[in-house]
Amino acid sequence: xxxxxxxxxxxxxxxxxxxxxxxxxxxxxxxxxxxxxxxxxxxxxxxxxxxxxxxxxxxxxxxxx
Amino acid sequence: xxxxxxxxxxxxxxxxxxxxxxxxxxxxxxxxxxxxxxxxxxxxxxxxxxxxxxxxxxxxxxxxxxxxxxxxxxxxxxxxxxxxxxxxxxxxxxxxxxxxxxxxxxxxxxxxxxxxxxxxxxxxxxxxxxxxxxxxxxxxxxxxxxxxxxxxxxxxxxxxxxxxxxxxxxxxxxxxxxxxxxxxxxxxxxxxxxxxxxxxxxxxxxxxxxxxxxxxxxxxxxxxxxxxxxxxxxxxxxxxxxxxxxxxxxxxxxxxxxxxxxxxxxxxxxxxxxxxxxxxxxxxxxxxxxxxxxxxxxxxxxxxxxxxxxxxxxxxxxxxxxxxxxxxxxxxxxxxxxxxxxxxxxxxxxxxxxxxxxxxxxxxxxxxxxxxxxxxxxxxxxxxxxxxxxxxxxxxxxxxxxxxxxxxxxxxxxxxxxxxxxxxxxxxxxxxxxxxxxxxxxxxxxxxxxxxxxxxxxxxxxxxxxxxxxxxxxxxxxxxxxxxxxxxxxxxxxxxxxxxxxxxxxxxxxxxxxxxxxxxxxxxxxxxxxxxxxxxxxxxxxxxxxxxxxxxx
Numbered sequence: 001x002x003x004x005x006x007x008x009x010x011x012x013x014x015x016x017x018x019x020x021x022x023x024x025x026x027x028x029x030x031x032x033x034x035x036x037x038x039x040x041x042x043x044x045x046x047x048x049x050x051x052x053x054x055x056x057x058x059x060x061x062x063x064x065x
Numbered sequence: 066x067x068x069x070x071x072x073x074x075x076x077x078x079x080x081x082x083x084x085x086x087x088x089x090x091x092x093x094x095x096x097x098x099x100x101x102x103x104x105x106x107x108x109x110x111x112x113x114x115x116x117x118x119x120x121x122x123x124x125x126x127x128x129x130x131x132x133x134x135x136x137x138x139x140x141x142x143x144x145x146x147x148x149x150x151x152x153x154x155x156x157x158x159x160x161x162x163x164x165x166x167x168x169x170x171x172x173x174x175x176x177x178x179x180x181x182x183x184x185x186x187x188x189x190x191x192x193x194x195x196x197x198x199x200x201x202x203x204x205x206x207x208x209x210x211x212x213x214x215x216x217x218x219x220x221x222x223x224x225x226x227x228x229x230x231x232x233x234x235x236x237x238x239x240x241x242x243x244x245x246x247x248x249x250x251x252x253x254x255x256x257x258x259x260x261x262x263x264x265x266x267x268x269x270x271x272x273x274x275x276x277x278x279x280x281x282x283x284x285x286x287x288x289x290x291x292x293x294x295x296x297x298x299x300x301x302x303x304x305x306x307x308x309x310x311x312x313x314x315x316x317x318x319x320x321x322x323x324x325x326x327x328x329x330x331x332x333x334x335x336x337x338x339x340x341x342x343x344x345x346x347x348x349x350x351x352x353x354x355x356x357x358x359x360x361x362x363x364x365x366x367x368x369x370x371x372x373x374x375x376x377x378x379x380x381x382x383x384x385x386x387x388x389x390x391x392x393x394x395x396x397x398x399x400x401x402x403x404x405x406x407x408x409x410x411x412x413x414x415x416x417x418x419x420x421x422x423x424x425x426x427x428x429x430x431x432x433x434x435x436x437x438x439x440x441x442x443x444x445x446x447x448x449x450x451x452x453x454x455x456x457x458x459x460x461x462x463x464x465x466x467x468x469x470x471x472x473x474x475x476x477x478x479x480x481x482x483x484x485x486x487x488x489x490x491x492x493x494x495x496x497x498x499x500x501x502x503x504x505x506x507x508x509x510x511x512x513x514x515x516x517x518x519x520x521x522x523x524x525x526x527x528x529x530x531x532x533x534x535x536x537x538x539x540x541x542x543x544x545x546x547x548x549x550x551x552x553x554x555x556x557x558x559x560x561x562x563x564x565x566x567x568x569x570x571x572x573x574x575x576x577x578x579x580x581x582x583x584x585x586x587x588x589x590x591x592x593x594x595x596x597x598x599x600x601x602x603x604x605x606x607x608x609x610x611x612x613x614x615x616x617x618x
Contacts, residue, residue, distance in 0.1 A: 006089050008111060008243050012250055015082050019075055023400050026071045033071050035398040041258045048254065 013052030020045035066213045066394045072403030079251070079407045083232050083244045083414070090236030090243065097446040100237035101426045102169050103328040107239065111246055112334065113341035116325040117349070118245035121252060122416020123205050126353055126409070130392075131385035133357020134375060136295045137281030138617055140354045145284075146308040149343050149610045151316035153603045155326070156340040158582070159317050162497055163327055164335040165579050171320040172431040178496045178580045180504030181435070186511060188431035190485045191320060192424055196457060197481070199420035200464020206413035207465065213390045214406070222465055225410070229418050230458040234451060238426070241418040242325065248411035253345075255408030256352050262396050263359045266371055273358060276365045281358065284617040297541030298548060306548025310555040311483070314490040321423040336599045343606050347613065360388045417461065425453035484522075487551035488514025488558035495562050500574065500581045506566030514558025521553040522546070 023042030026033035094100050107115075132140040168174035172191065176184035207221035232240045267273055273282065280287040280294050287293045288300040298306075316322060316339070326338035363373040373395050378384040393405040429450045438445070492511055495502040523534030527546035540546045578584050595601045 006093070008246060011082070011086065011089075011243075012247050015078070015247060016250070016254070018078055019404065022071055022074055022078070023404075026400055030071070032069050033398070033400040035400070037258060037262065037396075037398055038400040041401055041404070044258075045254065048250075 007056050009052050009056035013049045013054075013056065016045045016049035016052065020049060066390075066402070068214060068402065068406070069399040071400045072406065075400075075403035076407050076410065079411065080228055082247065084228060086243050086247070087232030087235035087240045090240040093239065094235075094237055094447075097429065097443050097450055098169075099239070100447055101422075101429055101450045102324075103237070103239045103242065105328055106330060107242065107328040109329060109334045109337060109341065111242065112325050112329045112338045114246045114249050114345070115242040115328075116322055116338050116342040117346050118249040118415055119322050119325055119419040121245075121249060121349075121412060122419065123202050123209075123409070123413040124416065126252065126412040127205075127209075127386055127389055129350075129353040130357040130360070130389040133354040134361045134383070134388045135357070135385045137277065137358055137361070138284050138354070139280075139288075139294060139296050140357065141284055141350045141613075141617060142303060142307060144346060144350050144354075145610050145614050146303065147312040148316060148346055149606060150308065151312040152339040152343040152346065153606055154313065155317045155323070156336045156338065156343075157599055157603050159493070159497065160326055160336045160339070161332065161585065161587075162580055162582075163323060164329070164332050165585070169327075169430050170426050171318060171323055172427055174580075175492075175496075175507070176431075176435075178577070179502075179507040183492075183504055183508045183511065184431060184435070186508060187489070188427050188435075192427050192432065194481060194485060195321065195420040195424040195427075196460045197464055199417045199424070199457065199461040201468060202413050202416040202420070203461050204465035204468040206410065206417075209390065209409065209413075212387075213394065218469075222462060225414060225417070226458050226462050226465075229414055229421065230455065233418050233421055233425075233458075234454050237450065237454070238324070238328065238422045241422040242328065244418060245415050248415040251404075251411045252408045253352055255404045255411075256356070258401065259392055259396055259405065260351060260356055260359070263356060263363070263392055266396075267359045267362045267368065273362045276362050276367055277358070281361070282617075284614060286618055291541050291545065296544055298545040302545060302548050302552075306545075306552045310487055310490065310551040311548065313494075314486040314488075314551065314555070318489045318493050319486060320427060321419055324423055324426065333597070333599070337597075337602065340599060340602050340606065347606070347610060356392055357385075357388055360392055421454060421457040421461065424457040425450050428453040428457075483547050483551045484515050484518040484554065487518055487554040491555050491558040491562060495559065495566075497580070498582045499566075500577055500583060501566055501571050502562060503566045503569040503571045505569040506562040506564075509565045510558040510562030513561040514554040517557035518550050518554035521550045525549065 020042045023033065023038045024046065027035065027038045027042065096104070098104050129140060129143065132143075162178075163171070163174055166174055166177050168177055170188075172184045172188035175187050203222055203226055206225055207216075207218045210216040210221045211218045232244060236243070264270070268276075285300065288298075288303060291297050291299045291302075296303075326335050329335035329338050360373070360375055362368065363371050364375065373391070375383045375385065375391055376387045390409070393402065393409075397405045429446055433449055433453075434446060438449075488511055491514065492507050495510075496507060520534065522531045524532070524537040525540050525546055526532035526536040526538070527540040528543045530543055531546055540549060574584055
């Protein structure tokens with residue numbers, strides 16, 4: 001786990017996933033956050049976060065091989 | 066501007082992550098080199114993004130949006146004239162010397178190439194500049210949060226400084242650089258929705274061109290004469306002052322940015338760092354210049370119904386510095402507002418951490434180890450590096466409070482930058498490409514260049530600034546004055562260094578190998594693919610930059 005956490009791409013991916021969840025889930029449960037712009041941005045951040053985590057997982061596997 | 070609990074949550078998550086990065090990196094820190102230079106073990110994509118992030122501080126983000134609103138699309142010159150070419154030059158010609166010499170800092174390189182006194186002059190002036198710059202960043206952050214969010218000024222200063230101190234103290238340069246990359250993505254992704262929404266609201270680029278004066282939407286067309294463009298300078302001053310002296314002086318010699326390339330794993334990665342960094346740098350105007358141009362368009366009578374305005378400065382003009390916060394406040398709803406505010410905070414903290422980590426390296430290696438305590442254990446210098454980090458933060462806080470008592474301290478800082486950085490590139494250019502350049506020549510050239518900068522500022526007047534010796538010559542804009550000051554200082558340094566060098570004894574050639582172009586073996590990477598080579602990448606970037614200049618001509 002420490003190895004993953006010391007991988008910057010993984011950390012950045014997790015950060016953007018958390019921010020996207022705040023925007024998306026917040027928008028679903030609270031009228032104060034229910035704006036189209038929050039949803040669009042949230043999904044973009046989610047996609048970016050997943051890609052960062054995914055690509056860095058592949059990099060880790062390549063380094064191990 | 067009022068924040069909702071979700072906005073605060075996003076800010077708190079950001080703070081937790083930057084501190085968390087510090088704790089993660091702490092385990093890797095074993096020696097003073099790990100702490101102060103990252104042990105030259107950082108991947109290329111991180112060094113490249115850190116290279117431009119170190120320059121993506123608050124002055125850059127807020128300042129360029131403000132300039133976009135004030136001067137229009139001409140502000141792109143700071144990127145397409147004043148950055149890309151210098152970054153390419155650094156990668157192609159100068160990194161082999163910085164990296165190959167194994168110097169740990171730019172002042173240390175000056176010691177290897179010239180002598181101790183030239184290093185001392187550069188190290189002390191750089192250390193003072195970084196502390197001032199860091200303090201101004203802190204002051205500006207606290208002031209901005211006080212104005213737009215009504216946060217307490219003292220709490221903002223101590224909170225921001227405390228967070229930067231935790232992660233730089235724990236993880237040193239690596240921690241600062243990792244956070245700079247996180248901050249880079251946050252700034253770019255956090256401000257992108259603003260550009261898209263505001264551009265759509267303004268009716269797209271074609272409508273902007275229709276509504277604004279033509280000189281606001283052309284980069285070069287109105288540069289023939291200083292009177293015909295909002296920046297008040299002609300193309301010759303721009304190309305020599307910004308495109309050569311200031312740009313090369315900053316990107317090729319400022320340790321704050323060069324330090325990021327010096328952390329790379331090998332010579333090829335070090336050379337490619339500024340070149341790879343130039344790619345996102347080329348497109349940064351979309352994030353930091355375009356919003357300013359959009360903002361001023363939204364204030365045109367035809368778009369009055371949009372209800373956007375840049376706040377007044379209280380003297381009948383516009384407070385352009387508030388352009389970006391005003392756009393964020395106008396377009397971002399709760400939630401995204403937290404992202405926008407966090408991006409602004411990130412840019413301030415990034416600027417501050419970059420300065421503090423450059424300060425602790427220069428203080429430890431070039432001042433403490435060189436002049437005070439030599440030949441001690443590595444552990445001793447690691448502790449000194451950590452203490453220098455704490456001291457740097459405390460001095461920054463002190464500077465931030467001093468700044469509250471002066472209206473024009475930021476102008477003063479910019480002036481000091483142009484005095485110190487302006488002439489410096491002449492020293493490096495001659496030192497790296499003319500083996501006859503001597504230590505005495507470099508020292509007296511630097512000193513004469515700095516004094517010439519001060520004298521030029523004292524004899525010219527622009528927007529009420531300067532002219533403190535005698536207002537001999539009036540210049541249209543403060544920016545034009547900065548270009549002229551830098552140009553004069555560069556020429557004086559260049560000539561003085563040559564003259565003094567011709568009358569003093571140079572170092573023997575055997576001591577200059579790896580430090581001077583003609584005496585250094587050229588790196589060859591024949592086995593690499595073209596996209597891994599420095600020169601083909603540089604040529605592609607130059608062509609792309611020229612095309613962008615033609616498109617927005």
